[in-house]
Amino acid sequence: MNATLTPSTPPRVEVAVAILLRDDDREFLLGSRPHGKPYAGYWEFPGGKLEAGESVAQALQREMHEELGIQIDHQHVEIWRTTEHDYPHAQVRLHWCKVRLWQGNPQPQEGQQIAWQSLPPTVEPILPGAFPVLDALQHSTPQI
């Protein structure tokens, strides 16, 4: 009997992403992807992959400390929506979290550039996985 071999697809990579908002939600922070990562130099919302056993909020808190040197209280992480994107290098599920309060001043900790942006963003290129959320921000927050 012929066994049907189904190629196993790797599980989606779970990613926590922060929409750090200031100025009554008119501005949000973007950062450039550091050298050595896929899509290096592309602009993205700060964030990164969940580690084993972490919740979205825990991963976000860790990533914000590692990437930007800021502290975020769990109660100030508003999990907003989830999107998926397929890249040649990875299939990701992005958990988007709005954050309006944190401790410290965001400073690049990994050699990346950062920029406060309003809509439409002026930095480019932007990581394609962020497009749907930029679009949603445009339509959900009229004040931006």
Ligand SMILES: Nc1nc2c([nH]c(=O)n2[C@@H]2O[C@H](COP(=O)(O)OP(=O)(O)OP(=O)(O)O)[C@@H](O)[C@H]2O)c(=O)[nH]1
């Ligand atoms: N942080 C972030 N990641 C995004 C965005 N949009 C998007 O598609 N991604 C994807 O989500 C994944 C995040 O992984 P990463 O490599 O940046 O995460 P990390 O900091 O944990 O990386 P590491 O492997 O060096 O530890 C990448 O595949 C990236 O392409 C975005 O706006 N922000």
